[in-house]
Amino acid sequence: MNATPSPGPPVRLLIVDDDPLVRAGLTLMLGGDEGIDIVGEGADGNEVAELVERLRPDVVLMDIRMPGMDGLTATEKLRGRPGAPEVVVLTTFHADEQVLRAIRAGAAGFVLKDTPPARIVDSVRRVAAGDPVLSPAVTRQLMDRAAGGAHDERANRADRARRRFGQLAEREQEVAVAVGRGSSNAEIAGSLYLSVATVKAHVSRILAKLELNNRVQIALLVHDAGLLDPGDEGEGDL
Numbered sequence: 001m002n003a004t005p006s007p008g009p010p011v012r013l014l015i016v017d018d019d020p021l022v023r024a025g026l027t028l029m030l031g032g033d034e035g036i037d038i039v040g041e042g043a044d045g046n047e048v049a050e051l052v053e054r055l056r057p058d059v060v061l062m063d064i065r066m067p068g069m070d071g072l073t074a075t076e077k078l079r080g081r082p083g084a085p086e087v088v089v090l091t092t093f094h095a096d097e098q099v100l101r102a103i104r105a106g107a108a109g110f111v112l113k114d115t116p117p118a119r120i121v122d123s124v125r126r127v128a129a130g131d132p133v134l135s136p137a138v139t140r141q142l143m144d145r146a147a148g149g150a151h152d153e154r155a156n157r158a159d160r161a162r163r164r165f166g167q168l169a170e171r172e173q174e175v176a177v178a179v180g181r182g183s184s185n186a187e188i189a190g191s192l193y194l195s196v197a198t199v200k201a202h203v204s205r206i207l208a209k210l211e212l213n214n215r216v217q218i219a220l221l222v223h224d225a226g227l228l229d230p231g232d233e234g235e236g237d238l
Contacts (some may be wrong), residue, residue: 014040016074018044044135048077062088062107104220165227178192180218185203
């Protein structure tokens with residue numbers, strides 16, 4: 001796992017879950033950490049847009065399964081807006097199609113509801129710092145899900161991914177593949193003999209060129225294009 005980013009201003013966190021007991025438990029667990037400022041709570045995906053507009057959170061901790069508008073639809077709508085906060089999906093499932101959909105929609109990662117409080121705090125801080133959170137085991141499962149489907153569907157997905165990947169310059173392609181392996185910016189800098197600032201600039205250009213939300217989506221594109229060697233996936237945290 002990558003190290004937790006250095007402490008800075010408290011991360012403004014919005015918690016969205018339809019279960020008041022879960023919200024109360026999360027508020028109790030996370031609110032006592034000096035690095036987290038819980039700015040509000042929501043019980044339905046329909047509330048998210050207004051809450052985000054009014055409270056300006058850095059991160060939204062979003063439950064997947066809610067009545068009214070579910071967390072997946074809320075994530076898709078939220079991440080389609082300019083200047084949207086990061087989203088961490090909160091789920092009871094280790095990995096399924098819904099988690100994959102959330103990540104493709106732009107969620108920066110997910111945590112399980114039974115994750116120890118310290119790990120949830122760490123995840124929120126890392127996501128706020130631009131470091132999406134997916135464990136190696138979960139990454140492998142998600143990649144397996146992404147690779148599923150009929151042969152023709154996989155072939156079409158691979159072809160589309162390779163065409164998009166071809167829009168990148170050579171150095172950007174190298175950085176993208178390294179992101180797909182789960183390497184951190186510092187690790188990429190060391191392997192490609194670049195500065196960390198240069199790696200960050202390449203990642204930003206990749207996201208802009210390919211109209212992606214975060215590093216997780218870069219990794220999925222690289223995987224879809226078939227550019228990872230066996231054993232590459234899940235070597236580190238995305």
